[in-house]
Amino acid sequence: MDDEFKVTPWDVEGMVDYAKLIEEFGTSPLTDELLEKTARLTKSELPIFFRRRFFFSHRDYDKVLADYESGRGFFLYTGRGPSGPMHIGHIIPFFATKWLQEKFGVNLYVQITDDEKFLFKEKLTFDDTKRWAYDNILDIIAVGFDPDKTFIFQDSEFTKIYEMAIPIAKKINYSMARAVFGFTDQSKIGMIFYPAIQAAPTFFEKKRCLIPAAIDQDPYWRLQRDFAESLGYYKTAAIHSKFVPGLMGLEGKMSASKPETAIYLTDDPEEAGKKIWKYALTGGRATAKEQREKGGNPEKCVVFKWFEIFFEPDDKKLMERYHACKSGELLCGQCKRELIERVQAFLKEHQKKRKEAEKKVEKFKYTGELAREQWDKSIPEPLKK
Numbered sequence: 001m002d003d004e005f006k007v008t009p010w011d012v013e014g015m016v017d018y019a020k021l022i023e024e025f026g027t028s029p030l031t032d033e034l035l036e037k038t039a040r041l042t043k044s045e046l047p048i049f050f051r052r053r054f055f056f057s058h059r060d061y062d063k064v065l066a067d068y069e070s071g072r073g074f075f076l077y078t079g080r081g082p083s084g085p086m087h088i089g090h091i092i093p094f095f096a097t098k099w100l101q102e103k104f105g106v107n108l109y110v111q112i113t114d115d116e117k118f119l120f121k122e123k124l125t126f127d128d129t130k131r132w133a134y135d136n137i138l139d140i141i142a143v144g145f146d147p148d149k150t151f152i153f154q155d156s157e158f159t160k161i162y163e164m165a166i167p168i169a170k171k172i173n174y175s176m177a178r179a180v181f182g183f184t185d186q187s188k189i190g191m192i193f194y195p196a197i198q199a200a201p202t203f204f205e206k207k208r209c210l211i212p213a214a215i216d217q218d219p220y221w222r223l224q225r226d227f228a229e230s231l232g233y234y235k236t237a238a239i240h241s242k243f244v245p246g247l248m249g250l251e252g253k254m255s256a257s258k259p260e261t262a263i264y265l266t267d268d269p270e271e272a273g274k275k276i277w278k279y280a281l282t283g284g285r286a287t288a289k290e291q292r293e294k295g296g297n298p299e300k301c302v303v304f305k306w307f308e309i310f311f312e313p314d315d316k317k318l319m320e321r322y323h324a325c326k327s328g329e330l331l332c333g334q335c336k337r338e339l340i341e342r343v344q345a346f347l348k349e350h351q352k353k354r355k356e357a358e359k360k361v362e363k364f365k366y367t368g369e370l371a372r373e374q375w376d377k378s379i380p381e382p383l384k385k
Contacts (some may be wrong), residue, residue, distance in 0.1 A: 005251075007021060007216050009220060014251050014252065015251050025218055027057040027059055030061065037065050052309070054309055055212070055240065055241045056241070056242060059218075059221070059236075060236075063237060072208075074210050075204065075208075077108070077209050080140065081117045082114050082132035083129065085265065086265050088262070088263045088265070088310070088343075090139075091350075096241070098144055100210070105149075107205065107370055108146075109150075109204055110153070111198070112153065114129040114132075114154050114155060116197075130154070137364070138354045139354060139357075148368045150370060150371075158374070158378065160378035162197070165196040167231060168231070171226075171230065172196060172223060174192065177192055177195055180219050180220075181195065199224040208237055209237065210236075211236060214242070214253075216243070218238060218240060244309060244310075247302055249281050263276070265347070265351070273343070276339060276340050280303050281301065281302040282302070283298050293328060295327050296325040296332065297325075304325065306339060311346070321335070
């Protein structure tokens with residue numbers, strides 16, 4: 001891959017060329033035809049994640065739509081590794097997933113990988129990852145999923161996942177796992193086994209699975225596509241998003257390990273505003289006078305990119321902002337202040353829903369229709385009496 005950027009499941013660096021990434025990863029572009037078919041089948045206007053090509057690439061999404069059109073249906077699978085608090089970059093793909101669930105009326109499985117983060121993060125205890133699991137689940141529930149069509153499960157609790165992983169583990173040899181995940185002689189055996197557990201939810205139903213996720217996660221599903229049909233299941237499909245940049249530049253992605261680049265979902269709105277004002281990179285000129293004369297550069301501006309990805313739902317207003325910046329009519333301070341207002345409003349609403357989510361955890365994990373159906377499959381018959 002070109003030296004100017006790097007994309008792996010663990011690291012994203014540089015200015016990502018998404019067209020090159022499609023070629024490198026061997027995926028397909030999300031075409032106008034597929035998006036038009038999505039709008040037609042759902043009888044809905046597409047959300048900004050699709051209209052503005054934040055989701056830009058796919059594997060077998062065309063087959064997912066064909067399955068839906070024919071009546072076979074499909075299901076959704078996504079997840080979260082609970083190693084710390086969630087930020088805006090983490091949650092945006094969940095909003096796209098919510099739209100897909102709502103418009104297609106399908107089941108969603110959300111895997112909370114508290115075991116994985118314990119195995120892969122040297123400094124985290126198992127109690128740490130379990131605590132972060134609960135914290136992250138509140139953020140996910142706050143997005144607004146259907147509690148009877150959504151099953152949120154922790155690997156450490158839903159041990160049926162181990163039984164499902166065993167036949168998968170028999171299909172993956174060490175050289176395959178090492179080639180995809182970069183394992184070494186120092187890698188713990190739990191880490192080496194883990195890809196089988198992560199693939200297991202793609203087999204929860206005898207339908208095609210669709211995974212909405214950032215493209216850096218794609219290597220996890222390439223393995224599944226190698227052996228799924230030999231187990232009598234479909235190769236999993238995926239739609240890939242771009243990365244939400246951190247505050248300080250368009251390179252890489254927002255990172256929880258660099259707090260100054262991220263807005264966390266639990267940040268105090270006032271503090272979040274100060275962080276944006278202090279750190280957010282703009283495409284402005286050195287002085288207001290120069291900007292009025294020469295105009296700004298929204299293509300190089302994190303503030304504009306955040307409006308484009310999530311914080312300006314109106315396409316016409318987004319283009320007005322773009323041209324006002326280019327003409328010098330709109331100065332960076334004003335644009336930042338407007339973004340701060342949007343982010344603060346989002347955080348206040350999300351945190352209100354997050355508090356309400358505390359009463360809903362049980363339903364999403366144990367007692368909702370889909371959750372109960374999955375737990376019933378995992379309970380031995382004698383214990384059901």
